[in-house]
Structure formats: C-alpha cells, structure tokens
Amino acid sequence: MNLPSGTEGSTESSGAGDPSYVPAGDLAQARALLDAPGAVPLGGGTDLVPSIRERLVRPRALVDLARISDLRGIAWREDGSALIGAATTLAAIASDGRMRTAFPAVVRACELVGSPALRNMGTLGGNLCQRPRCWYFRQRLPCHKHGGSHCYAYHGENEHHAILGGGPCFIVHPSDTAVALMALGATLHVTGQRTGERAIAIEDFFVLPARRIDSENVLTDGEAIRAVELPALSSGKRQAFDKVTQRGAWDFAVVSVAWARRTDGSVRLVLGGVAPIPWRVTTSIEEDVASGTLGEDDVDTLAERALHDARPLAKNGYKVDLAGALLRRAIVDLNSP
Numbered sequence: 001m002n003l004p005s006g007t008e009g010s011t012e013s014s015g016a017g018d019p020s021y022v023p024a025g026d027l028a029q030a031r032a033l034l035d036a037p038g039a040v041p042l043g044g045g046t047d048l049v050p051s052i053r054e055r056l057v058r059p060r061a062l063v064d065l066a067r068i069s070d071l072r073g074i075a076w077r078e079d080g081s082a083l084i085g086a087a088t089t090l091a092a093i094a095s096d097g098r099m100r101t102a103f104p105a106v107v108r109a110c111e112l113v114g115s116p117a118l119r120n121m122g123t124l125g126g127n128l129c130q131r132p133r134c135w136y137f138r139q140r141l142p143c144h145k146h147g148g149s150h151c152y153a154y155h156g157e158n159e160h161h162a163i164l165g166g167g168p169c170f171i172v173h174p175s176d177t178a179v180a181l182m183a184l185g186a187t188l189h190v191t192g193q194r195t196g197e198r199a200i201a202i203e204d205f206f207v208l209p210a211r212r213i214d215s216e217n218v219l220t221d222g223e224a225i226r227a228v229e230l231p232a233l234s235s236g237k238r239q240a241f242d243k244v245t246q247r248g249a250w251d252f253a254v255v256s257v258a259w260a261r262r263t264d265g266s267v268r269l270v271l272g273g274v275a276p277i278p279w280r281v282t283t284s285i286e287e288d289v290a291s292g293t294l295g296e297d298d299v300d301t302l303a304e305r306a307l308h309d310a311r312p313l314a315k316n317g318y319k320v321d322l323a324g325a326l327l328r329r330a331i332v333d334l335n336s337p
Ligand SMILES: Cc1cc2nc3c(=O)[nH]c(=O)nc-3n(C[C@H](O)[C@H](O)[C@H](O)COP(=O)(O)OP(=O)(O)OC[C@H]3O[C@@H](n4cnc5c(N)ncnc54)[C@H](O)[C@@H]3O)c2cc1C
Pocket: 008, 040, 041, 042, 043, 044, 045, 046, 047, 048, 049, 065, 086, 087, 112, 113, 114, 115, 118, 121, 122, 123, 124, 125, 126, 127, 128, 129, 130, 131, 174, 175, 176, 177, 219, 223, 224, 225, 226, 250, 251, 252, 253
C-alpha cells in the first residue's frame, strides 16, 4: 500500500519498499499493530512521510493513530489538571479556550509551530517525537545518527547546532511544544503491547546523544505516547513560551524559552534550540529565581550561571548571547507582579 497523501511535499508513491499504511480503530488494536517488527506510529505524517521519502527512516508499517477517539481531545480532571490525547492536533490545542486560560505557554508553543497547515495536520505526539533538523542528518551523511563515527556539524556548518549537552552528536531538539511542556512539568503516558502502560516525567523522556544515539527519547520499539498530562500545579497565567527564529515566521526556533511560576511558588525555566533535548535550567538557579525580589545584577548573574556550561561551536556563539537575553527577560517576567 502507498503512503497516505495530504502531507507536505510530493505525495507520489516511491514504489517498491513503501511501508504499509494501517489505520488503527482503537488503542488495543494500535498496540497490537505497533508490536510488529518495523511498525511505527503515524500522527499527521508531516515529519514521518517526508522522512520516509528521504530514506531517513525505513519503517515497514505506519500505524495511523488519528482515528482513535481515545487519543484525540483534551480531558479535564476536577483538580484542574488536563490530559491531552497524543493524536490531538496542534491547531485543536491552540484553539481550546480552557487550555488558553489554564496553560497559555502550551497554547503559545502550538501557535508558533510552522504554518497553519502543519498545525492542522501535526499532532502533539508527533511534534514531541519528530526527528532532528540537522542538515547533515537530513542529507543522510554517515554521521553518528546514521551509524557512522563522525559529526559533520562539529567542524562544519554548525550555526544551528547545540551549545549545551552536545557530543558526540550536536543536534538540537526541534519541538516547541516539548519546551513548554517541560516548563510545566508534564508527564507523558506511554503505552505498548509488551511494556504496558508507563508514566514518564518529561525530563526523563528525552535523552542526550551520549546516552542514546539512534533516537531522541526513551521509547522502545512498539511503544507510543498515549497522552500528555499537565498538572494543576502549573495552571494559571504565570507562564510563557517565546522563541526567536531566523526568518520570523513559519520556522523552527533558533533559541526559545519557556517558564512557569507554579501555584506553590516554585519556578521552572527551560531553553529550546540550544541542546539535543529541551534544556531545563539547574534547579538551584530556579530556586534562586523563585526566592524573591531580584536586582538587575542578580538577573544578569543568574542568566550567566544558567549558561555557565555552554560550549559553543565555531559558528554558534551567538546562541549564548541570545539565550542569555531570553533568560534575563524570563527572569524579570517571573518576578513581575
Ligand atoms: C516547514 C516546517 C516548519 C516547522 N516548524 C516547526 C516549528 O516551528 N516548531 C515545531 O515544533 N515543529 C515544527 N515543524 C515540525 C512539525 O510541526 C512536525 O512535523 C509535526 O509537529 C509532527 O507532527 P505529526 O503528527 O505530523 O508527526 P508525524 O510526522 O506523524 O510523526 C513524527 C514522528 O513522531 C512519531 N509519532 C507520531 N505520533 C506518535 C505517538 N503518539 N507516539 C510516539 N511517536 C509518535 C512518528 O513515528 C514519527 O517518528 C515544522 C515542520 C516543517 C516541515
């Protein structure tokens, strides 16, 4: 069977070797289908389908999650926490009135993803699990991620690569929603035929290349994200997501920031576009930000401390300045009444 159409780029079949397309009717069926060797979850297909055409990945079957009603929509608990189905589109999240009031940082991150077409097709699960945009990886050069022993970006065109947490590979994580969700302390509910149900704190979901090179997260074969839980503790107006892009619109973050002051007074601060994972600022810095009134010097010192471990490559030193500026603004906003 051919690839589904309607995603960006050509929809023409590339012929022999195409994966089969299997729509799952319910969660139990999806789990069983995903348990087959080479089967992968399909969200909106906006990253997966082009990746297959570019021969970045070679799955045997695409298990479409879009028809599973349990995976679509947002459920609210009495305590004010929210459970977002993994196949919910970014557009649906961005246009949800209750989400806008309770979790505006997530709404903003969804609004700033790519183009309206991408937001209409793209799902939350797919956005979190999309593959990196490193041009050497996308061009299928034999880098670490393609089984090689070289990072072409390290001595090459590295203006968009990592300044923190890199090595041996220097990708940055491309997902905007991941940055906002980490600032809010989300939990990912993962399901698999063999592994059962797992609840994974978002900090434990993404992995650095030094720990795992073939993937950017801890999912094992056959697993899929079922839902993303947002805690009531993080709901309210004291949160934001902001990003700087090269072209100004329809673009991935060069650097982004998300922050939240939770209802217990604690603070969470996360940077995007700087590391192979969404980069949470050290807890001791978050605690200092949370502790009270800060002068201008304190704000500068905290932002510098947050970037103390930054190791820019030859062409991306500008990211340290940009991340510093976004952090300083976030710290001031966090302490504004
Ligand atoms: C021009 C352009 C600009 C873009 N700009 C941005 C941007 O600014 N910010 C941003 O964040 N993104 C951006 N994107 C990425 C885009 O938003 C993603 O392609 C999209 O969000 C992926 O969602 P999807 O549902 O289409 O995923 P798919 O393409 O269906 O899947 C992507 C990956 O996730 C896996 N997957 C899908 N669903 C699940 C699940 N439930 N559990 C586990 N794995 C799953 C798939 O197997 C695949 O590996 C851009 C993309 C393009 C092409």
